[in-house]
Amino acid sequence: MNASAAHTPKTKVTALPGDGIGPEVMAATIRILDAAGAPIEWEYAEAGGKAFERGVVTGVPRETLDSIARNKLALKSPLETPIGYGGKSANVTLRKYFELYANIRPVRELPGIQTPFSGRGIDMVIVRENVEDVYAGIEHMQTTTVAQCLKLMTAPGCERIIRAAYALAEAEGRKGVTVAHKANIMKLTEGMMKRMGEKVAPEFPSVKPGNIIIDNCAHQLVIKPEAFDVIVTSNMNGDIISDLAAGLVGGLGIAPSSNLGDNAAMFEAVHGSAPDIAGKGLANPTALLSAAIMLLRHIGAFDVAAKVEQALFVTLAEGRNLTGDLAPRGHGVGTDAFTDQVIANLGRISHMPSRDYKKLELKTWPKLTAHLEPNTRELVGIDVFIETGLSSEELGKQLEELSQYSMFTLTGIANRGVTVYPATGGETFLVDHFSCRFMFKTPIPLTGNTSEGQPEISYLVQRIGAKFPWMHIEKLQRFDGKDAFERPQGEG
Numbered sequence: 001m002n003a004s005a006a007h008t009p010k011t012k013v014t015a016l017p018g019d020g021i022g023p024e025v026m027a028a029t030i031r032i033l034d035a036a037g038a039p040i041e042w043e044y045a046e047a048g049g050k051a052f053e054r055g056v057v058t059g060v061p062r063e064t065l066d067s068i069a070r071n072k073l074a075l076k077s078p079l080e081t082p083i084g085y086g087g088k089s090a091n092v093t094l095r096k097y098f099e100l101y102a103n104i105r106p107v108r109e110l111p112g113i114q115t116p117f118s119g120r121g122i123d124m125v126i127v128r129e130n131v132e133d134v135y136a137g138i139e140h141m142q143t144t145t146v147a148q149c150l151k152l153m154t155a156p157g158c159e160r161i162i163r164a165a166y167a168l169a170e171a172e173g174r175k176g177v178t179v180a181h182k183a184n185i186m187k188l189t190e191g192m193m194k195r196m197g198e199k200v201a202p203e204f205p206s207v208k209p210g211n212i213i214i215d216n217c218a219h220q221l222v223i224k225p226e227a228f229d230v231i232v233t234s235n236m237n238g239d240i241i242s243d244l245a246a247g248l249v250g251g252l253g254i255a256p257s258s259n260l261g262d263n264a265a266m267f268e269a270v271h272g273s274a275p276d277i278a279g280k281g282l283a284n285p286t287a288l289l290s291a292a293i294m295l296l297r298h299i300g301a302f303d304v305a306a307k308v309e310q311a312l313f314v315t316l317a318e319g320r321n322l323t324g325d326l327a328p329r330g331h332g333v334g335t336d337a338f339t340d341q342v343i344a345n346l347g348r349i350s351h352m353p354s355r356d357y358k359k360l361e362l363k364t365w366p367k368l369t370a371h372l373e374p375n376t377r378e379l380v381g382i383d384v385f386i387e388t389g390l391s392s393e394e395l396g397k398q399l400e401e402l403s404q405y406s407m408f409t410l411t412g413i414a415n416r417g418v419t420v421y422p423a424t425g426g427e428t429f430l431v432d433h434f435s436c437r438f439m440f441k442t443p444i445p446l447t448g449n450t451s452e453g454q455p456e457i458s459y460l461v462q463r464i465g466a467k468f469p470w471m472h473i474e475k476l477q478r479f480d481g482k483d484a485f486e487r488p489q490g491e492g
């Protein structure tokens with residue numbers, strides 16, 4: 001060891017070699033980083049297939065969680081979720097355990113990788129909210145024919161991901177942040193993301209704010225992908241458009257990502273464990289290597305990151321010693337030969353410059369959670385979800401009778417979000433799951449004690465429950481005089 005190396009402070013990073021081709025791409029990546037002089041000390045840990053086989057139901061042993069908690073950084077190869085051993089995804093376990101709320105997916109045209117979009121200058125980052133939305137997995141069968149999944153989005157969850165997108169735009173010298181949403185349909189959940197974008201934007205005057213409806217975003221990503229800079233979006237939208245965008249520049253096989261939280265960060269390839277080529281020495285380590293480049297930047301090792309990135313760009317551009325997935329048929333080499341080629345190219349500069357990055361700081365923002373603090377809050381009604389095979393007319397009649405001595409008025413019944421009582425003349429296909437809206441005759445102000453109005457609700461629900469099975473109840477509130485709930489389609 002030479003004197004300078006002995007004094008370079010090293011950052012400890014947990015390395016998870018994972019499953020399938022994971023150990024091969026991890027070994028290749030670490031070999032390249034070590035050759036480039038990356039100031040990292042690796043601490044190996046287990047997760048995925050072997051852990052499941054040993055009976056660790058989450059796929060992530062305690063020692064691994066402890067290692068990441070200590071180091072706050074992980075480089076992760078793909079992990080399998082074997083069918084038959086518990087069924088939880090080790091990837092999801094890691095994201096949720098460390099609250100890695102920001103999934104960052106850079107999408108950049110790579111030299112030498114020919115796609116129908118080559119030459120367009122695609123260079124964007126997709127920032128996907130990683131822990132909320134329908135991916136919380138809160139699902140219930142409501143009746144034997146109706147399944148329900150709750151789409152939970154929170155103000156702090158939206159705020160921190162929007163802030164992460166702006167912080168990233170600033171760190172990478174990017175010009176615009178576009179919030180991609182479906183606020184035109186889901187006004188409260190997706191609308192929260194859009195509104196938060198509008199609220200946070202003025203704090204970042206050097207970045208141009210924008211918003212786009214997610215379906216148009218998918219369309220524009222194919223028509224004019226070079227127009228995007230940073231896109232920030234909710235979990236499911238992000239899941240879909242980030243794969244779409246990866247497809248524009250060469251596919252999932254070369255796409256890296258990071259998962260960032262306030263206290264830990266995990267870097268990984270987007271692809272899976274490719275069991276068909278596992279153990280054959282054929283895997284392409286580009287995606288994990290690119291994730292490792294993101295890791296280097298995350299720890300502030302910008303020079304080493306640029307050195308490795310440039311060596312990778314030169315290797316891809318020259319097209320010598322590429323793995324089989326990138327080389328012309330019959331000309332592919334193995335993982336080791338590709339790795340040797342990248343190492344041989346360390347120190348060379350490609351025609352595609354590396355961006356000028358600054359350190360991305362995801363602060364625990366002091367102002368987080370201070371939204372939606374209305375001056376007045378009222379309880380104005382309830383929706384009771386009932387299972388019945390009755391016609392909407394008959395159900396309506398019976399509920400009118402049941403509620404006549406209560407504090408409520410039945411104002412309507414909906415089936416799958418469409419008003420069916422009073423009848424609208426529409427051709428709604430009915431299932432056995434009705435949402436019955438009862439409004440308080442006199443709204444109840446909620447003055448700090450949010451249980452106000454519950455005795456009245458209990459009285460009504462008890463009466464309904466004596467006749468019909470109900471699945472759940474939703475309270476209808478008004479914040480500052482504005483409805484904090486949606487109206488069903490066709491409500492008069």
Ligand code: NAP
Pocket residue numbers: 021025077078079080081082091253268269270271272273274275276277282283284285286287325
């Ligand atoms: P996959 O592992 O990404 O593999 C799909 C195909 O892509 C492979 O068969 C291989 O195609 C090619 N490929 C992927 N990565 C490659 C690489 N680095 N080098 C060369 N070729 C590569 O997707 P999958 O088959 O759907 O998933 C397999 C397992 O991975 C599953 O257990 C899944 O749960 C897991 N998975 C994990 C993660 C993660 O840990 N983040 C992500 C996705 C999937 P060829 O046929 O051309 O060889």
